[in-house]
Amino acid sequence: MTIGLIAGGRKFPVLVAQGIKARGHKLVVAGFSGHTNMDVVPLADVWKELKLGKLAQLIKFFKSNGVQRVIMAGTINKPKVMDLRFLDMRAMKLIFRIKGRGDAQILQAFGEELEAEGMPVEPAHLYLPDLLTPAGVLTERQPDEHEWEDLRFGWKVGKELGKLDIGQCLVVKQAVVAAVEALEGTDETIRRGCSLAGEGCVVVKVFKPGQQDQVDLPSLGADTIHIMAEHGATCLGIEAEKSLFFDREEALAAARKAGISIVGLTADQIGS
Secondary structure, eight states: OEEEEEEOBSSHHHHHHHHHHHTTOEEEEEEETTTSOGGGGGGOSEEEEEOTTOHHHHHHHHHHTTOOEEEEESBOOHHHHTOGGGOOHHHHHHHHHSSOOOHHHHHHHHHHHHHHTTOOBOOGGGGOGGGBOOSEEOSSSOOOHHHHHHHHHHHHHHHHHHHTTOOSEEEEETTEEEEEOOTTOHHHHHHHHHHHHOSSOEEEEOOOTTOOTTSOOOEEOHHHHHHHHHHTOOEEEEETTSSEEOSHHHHHHHHHHHTOEEEEEOTTTTTO
16 A cells, blocks of 8 residues: 655654554655654655645645555644645635635545545544543543533533634633634644633633544644643643544643643533
8 A cells, every 4th residue: 555645744744654654555755845844754665845735746746656545644834825826726726616714624625636536535543543532531630620611611612613613722711711723723722821811721622523534633742731731721621532642641741740630521421
C-alpha cells in the first residue's frame, strides 16, 4: 500500500509517518514551507515541498507516485490556506463550490476531491490507536460538583456550536461562556477565556456533530495542560474516542502537579 501524507506542523505528522512505516507501507509525503515539521522528511520514501493552495500540484504529485490512500496530519495556518491570491484554479473552484468556509466543510470538500481521484482520505489514528483519548476521569483528582456542571454545560454548548462548524474548544465558568475557539486555536482560546473569567475556568473540547473523523480531531497535550496551569484553569473535558491525547504521561504529571482534573467525556457520562 502506498500512503500519501499531507504533513503540517508539530509532532503529529512525524508520529503518523512512523506508524505508517511500522506497518510496512510506502510513504509519499507532501509538505509546505514554513508549516511542515521537517522531522518527517527522513521517514518519507518520496518527499516534495509544495506551496499552499496548489491543489492541482498536490494531486499530480500523489498520483504520479501511486498513492492509494491519503492522510492529513499536523497544523496548517488556515488564513494562509484561504488566501485567494495563492490558490490555483482547482482550489478556487473547490472553495467557491461549498456553502461555507468552516473547517469541517472545507476538509470534507477536500477529501471528496481526493476520493474522486481514487485516493480516499483515511483517519490518521488508524495508525496510532493508542493516541485516542479514553473515557472517564484520567487524573487522580475528580472534578468537583461545580466543574461537572460546567463540563455538562460546555458539552451542550460545544455540540450546538459544532453544528454551525464553529470551534472545537470553549472556556466556561459557572455556566457562562468566557471564550470560543476561532482561528487562534486552543491555546490562545484558553489564555483569552481565563484572562476574562479568572481562575477556576473549565476547558471543554468536543467533536463537531457530522464532522468526518478522517481529519481535524480535537486534541490535547502537555502544552495544553501547562497553559491551563499558568492561567488558573482547573478542569479539562475532551470527548473520549473522538480526540487525540499527545504526551499523555507528561500531561497527566503536569495536571497532577497543578491540581487539574482531566476527563474523557462521553454523551452517556454527562447525561446527554
